[in-house]
Amino acid sequence: MSKMKIGSCKIQWMDGGNTSLDGGAMFGVVPKTLWAKKYPCNDINQIPLRTDPLLIQTNGLNIIIDSGIGDGKLNEKQKRNFGVTEETNLKHSLEKQGLTSEDIHIVIMTHLHFDHASGLTKRDGENYFSCFPNAKIIVSNIEWDEMRNPNIRSRNTYWKENWEAIQEQVVTFEKEMIITDEIKVVHTGGHSDGHSIVVIESGEELLLHMGDLMPTHAHMSPLWVMAYDDYPMASIYAKEKWVNEGLKRNAWFTFYHDNEVRAIKWNEDGTILDSIHR
Template sequence: MNLGDLKIYYLDGGMTNMDGGTMFGPVPKVLWSRKLKPNDKNQVRMSTHPILIIAKDKNILIDSGLGMGKLTDKQKQHSGVENESYVKENLAAYNLTPEDIDIVLMTHMHFDHAAGLADNDGHAQFPNAVHYIQQDEWQEFLAPNLRSKATYWPQNQGDYQEHMILFENEIEPYPGIKMQHTGGHSYGHSIITIESNGERAVHMADIFPSHAHFNPLWVTAYDDYPMQSIREKERLIPYFIYNDFWFLFYHDADYFAIKYDSQQKTIQSAIKR
């Protein structure tokens, strides 16, 4: 898609099939299955597709996908992995290589977002990029608690931290592109807003992982702080709709981007995968 002076694409960072009950937490299946149809294993398809922003002078990547060779067979089975990352191959379609990425923006460091940051030897997959990560998120990634250690994997650490900038509440890594700390899904979870020539988009990451999670109360069982996710969604989604933002998705297997009607709160425009 084009957004002002920016070109925005999604890259195939892997495809998963996650347990539907886990993806919708307390929401009864009779309700969520009307939005996303589960397979015979009660799984729903969830992409892990990084977002590529091409500006005039910088190439920017949001999150990094599943990587290659990071998951064991058991982990692939548990997450219903159909394929791992084709990020490198997808970049080539735009005449880019991983070395051409200038900035990497991490919404959070869960394995399905961070496994593509480094190879199995810990070497940065995007060696020339400055990596932006919320400070509390980084600290928990390094020292996870009993619950979070299942998704903050030490094998996803790497020498990319030699080119890393931490922030607390908000930062603007590139003119018009801002990261904002929200918490909710994880303590350091962040969203990203993008503005160029009067056009706007937002990536709310995993507090709004798919179009089926539009209702503020519909949060995943993966959310460490679900009431914080609800609080942020309740305030931010109406704000972004009122201000004519596109919503960009990492996990939605059906939609890359959606714009909602400000009156009816229904889908006005959409870009499908």
Template sequence: MESMKIDRAKLTWLNGGVTHLDGGAMFGVVPRALWSKKYPVNEKNQIELRTDPILLQIDGLNILIDSGIGNEKVTDKQRRNFGIKEESNVASDLSDLNLSLEDINIVCMTHLHFDHACGLTAWKNGELAPTFPNAKIFVQSVEWNEMKHPNIRSANTYWEDNWKPIETNVHTYDNEVEITKGLKMVHTSGHSDGHAIILFEGEEESFIHMADIMPTHAHQNPLWALAFDDYPVTSVHEKQKWMAYGYENSAWYTFYHDAIYRAIKYNAEGQVVDRINKAPSVYNK
């Protein structure tokens, strides 16, 4: 597990599983000749995408950013289509940190697509139940509404199994919500209508978790939007805004999906000045 301190916050990346999705879909209209120089791709044109929650320990709270791919939540067909090579080890990683699933106080959900939300529920005695029974789950209100009432397109990624068991644990907000001093969730739309980023502003350092409007370091260019985005032009504008903010404030950018880096810091010109590498994957691709 990789860890780092950013001001008064400690961040630890937990193993939430891994997918392999089509590189063309992940980079939209950008030609493979360009994006493949920045991110590795296999012979099936798939790129490795982690689904690793970040354990954020701050002010006596144990907070998770997103929840991982979960366990036994997908069919064999979905496993093949999404290139799932491993499922969640969040419980065992927490145990290694002398924590349990019951010790999680808050889960900040950037959005509720299956690869972020499957880890919210788990099989217990043959029924699905909250994975983190004592946690408040913060979700943007538009996102929560679409999760419960998906349209013909979003029904493929908003699954009933991921929301019904946790309905009483969910707390919604509109534009933004402060989780604790300096830590807030901010609605951006873009990737999904209710997509949010997470911003931490400490006394000396800060970080921005851009979630899926910048899922990997290779998506730094504001124009490189995903084909999966419901509102790609919004993604572009929001990314441009928050990249400018991060450059100006020397913020760290943290990642849930990136298979190469856990976090990166840029200077005012957008050049990398520091980074935290992810340990190599242990499975065969």
């Protein structure tokens, strides 16, 4: 199990499942001749992507970032279309740490698309229940509003099965929210209107979890944004701002979707200084 420390924060990646999505969609207008050198695809142009939550432990708190692809949420057609061969097994990952889902105090959601939010609830018969019954679930107010009232484009990714059972646990914010002295969530927009990133500063170290603004290490360039992004210019603006900040401050960048790289440090010319692999 991949792990790292940022100051007093212990960080580990959980088993959230996987997808295999079209490389062209994941890299938008970037030509395949460029992106395929950095992130290889299979013979039908799909690239392998994880959906692995991050567990952060600090000051007696157990905090999860995003929740995985879920277990039993997708039908066979959806699994085939999204290339899902492995579903979330967060229970097993937490057990390795001596924890259960009831021990999670806070769940931070970068956004609520199905591949990030399907692990929030579980099905029992015809009903859905919260997977983290004792947790506050943190998400931007814009994202929470769209989750419950999706538009013609977003209704395919914002599912009522993922929000109805947890609505009493949700705590929203507008621009940013301080979670602990070390951790804050910042609204960026871009990938979705309510998308947010997670900033961890502890012991003179900085970590930026960019969510789907930077789904893999190959998306470092501010101009390499996904065709899935609802507001690509907002993605470019936010990524440019935060990548530049991170490079200046020797930050770690962490990933939810990267199939191989968990975390990476670059210098200002893009040279890899350090990395943690799956």
